[in-house]
Amino acid sequence: MTNPVFVAIDLPDLAAARTLAAAVAPHVGGLKLGLEFFCAQGPAGVAAMAALGLPLFLDLKLHDIPNTVAGALHSLAGLAPAIVTVHAAGGHAMLAAARAAAPAATKVVAVTVLTSLDDGDLSAIGVAGGTATQVARLAALVRAAGLDGVVASPHETAAVRAAWSEALIVVPGVRPAGSAVGDQKRVMTPREARAAGASVLVIGRPITAAADPVAAAAAIARDLS
Numbered sequence: 223m224t225n226p227v228f229v230a231i232d233l234p235d236l237a238a239a240r241t242l243a244a245a246v247a248p249h250v251g252g253l254k255l256g257l258e259f260f261c262a263q264g265p266a267g268v269a270a271m272a273a274l275g276l277p278l279f280l281d282l283k284l285h286d287i288p289n290t291v292a293g294a295l296h297s298l299a300g301l302a303p304a305i306v307t308v309h310a311a312g313g314h315a316m317l318a319a320a321r322a323a324a325p326a327a328t329k330v331v332a333v334t335v336l337t338s339l340d341d342g343d344l345s346a347i348g349v350a351g352g353t354a355t356q357v358a359r360l361a362a363l364v365r366a367a368g369l370d371g372v373v374a375s376p377h378e379t380a381a382v383r384a385a386w387s388e389a390l391i392v393v394p395g396v397r398p399a400g401s402a403v404g405d406q407k408r409v410m411t412p413r414e415a416r417a418a419g420a421s422v423l424v425i426g427r428p429i430t431a432a433a434d435p436v437a438a439a440a441a442i443a444r445d446l447s
């Protein structure tokens with residue numbers, strides 16, 4: 223079975239990112255590059271990381287009017303990432319435009335409710351009903367717009383899987399027992415998240431901030447095998 227872990231290389235420096243990614247590569251299934259790396263290194267940096275040969279998840283969480291999101295995806299097309307992210311809250315037209323603009327081989331997934339938010343945070347931005355209800359609502363919207371899947375926390379993964387069996391469910395908020403939760407609010411262990419139905423586990427600091435990142439990645443891979 224393929225390793226479901228995409229390690230989040232949240233670093234601004236290309237040399238450091240390459241060194242870390244190359245070291246943990248034997249123990250992960252892919253690399254995730256997000257805003258910290260992209261804002262510092264841009265598409266050229268992404269291409270340099272792609273040269274390491276692992277599947278690449280480009281997490282830019284695009285959220286704008288449909289024309290702009292489509293344009294951003296056209297601009298990224300040469301990178302041909304395995305997965306890209308947009309925000310589900312951008313609405314049906316934006317989601318459909320994103321899918322249409324991305325290369326066919328790129329999976330487009332939409333972030334539902336960030337794993338750093340809880341029910342109180344949602345209420346503070348005017349969303350009533352809690353995280354589970356909001357994730358279910360947005361996952362249905364994402365599916366109707368023709369996307370490949372969603373980003374959701376481990377807490378909502380089983381419900382999304384039950385409602386949408388073929389979805390690519392990308393799951394951050396993953397914490398091996400004993401690792402610091404940090405700014406994440408809806409978390410589970412790697413095994414629990416996979417058992418709930420996750421397709422991809424996004425894991426950053428429990429690997430990258432560990433005293434021994436290679437040992438941390440290897441331990442997670444062993445635990446999942």
Ligand SMILES: O=C(O)c1cc(=O)[nH]c(=O)n1[C@@H]1O[C@H](COP(=O)(O)O)[C@@H](O)[C@H]1O
Binds near residue numbers: 281307337404428
């Ligand atoms: O889209 C994401 O990858 C994402 C969505 C979400 O709701 N929560 C979330 O943490 N992420 C990303 O997943 C990674 C989690 O990193 P750690 O908290 O260090 O494991 C970060 O790169 C976040 O940008």
